[in-house]
Amino acid sequence: MDIGLLILRLVAGLLVAGHGVQKVSFRLGGRGLAGGTEEFRGDGFRGGVLTALAAGTTQIGAGLLIAAGALTPLAAAGVVGVMTVALTVKLPHGLWVQNDGYEYPLVLVAVPAALSLTGPGRWSVDQALHLTPWPAWWAVVTVAGGMASGLAVRLLLHRPEPAPAGIPAHLSDTRSGT
Numbered sequence: 001m002d003i004g005l006l007i008l009r010l011v012a013g014l015l016v017a018g019h020g021v022q023k024v025s026f027r028l029g030g031r032g033l034a035g036g037t038e039e040f041r042g043d044g045f046r047g048g049v050l051t052a053l054a055a056g057t058t059q060i061g062a063g064l065l066i067a068a069g070a071l072t073p074l075a076a077a078g079v080v081g082v083m084t085v086a087l088t089v090k091l092p093h094g095l096w097v098q099n100d101g102y103e104y105p106l107v108l109v110a111v112p113a114a115l116s117l118t119g120p121g122r123w124s125v126d127q128a129l130h131l132t133p134w135p136a137w138w139a140v141v142t143v144a145g146g147m148a149s150g151l152a153v154r155l156l157l158h159r160p161e162p163a164p165a166g167i168p169a170h171l172s173d174t175r176s177g178t
Contacts, residue, residue: 005121009067010067012063015108016063017064020059045157046157055085062076063075069126071125080145081153084105085153117139120132
């Protein structure tokens with residue numbers, strides 16, 4: 001079981017961290033901080049550089065902590081938060097990733113949520129520092145806190161799409177074309 005948790009942590013954590021590196025640099029195929037800023041603006045977010053920097057550094061830090069199995073509940077909350085924002089962006093496209101859907105962000109919400117329930121395993125910083133096991137209710141705090149922070153970011157920083165000319169905003173749903 002510990003090898004399975006190690007593999008899960010390494011793959012998920014390093015992918016999340018790598019995605020953050022792409023948002024803030026030209027490494028790993030990223031388009032630099034300007035590209036990360038453009039991505040958020042294209043998705044309808046305010047904040048520009050600060051938004052991209054906050055998301056990228058959260059992904060890097062939380063992803064590396066998940067990979068190391070260090071401060072797992074805190075790291076899991078960070079990943080859940082950032083991926084909740086990504087999930088809300090992809091939600092209108094449906095589930096499947098080939099349609100730009102939320103399949104991948106959903107997996108990256110589920111993995112740290114599961115790790116907050118199981119713990120990071122024997123080969124982890126948390127185990128070496130004797131920080132495990134933590135009470136089961138920490139998983140609820142981790143997931144709820146992460147999701148709440150992601151939804152708060154969405155609520156505070158996302159601009160509603162403008163209504164088509166001549167149609168009051170409350171009568172228009174520009175995403176569905178009606």
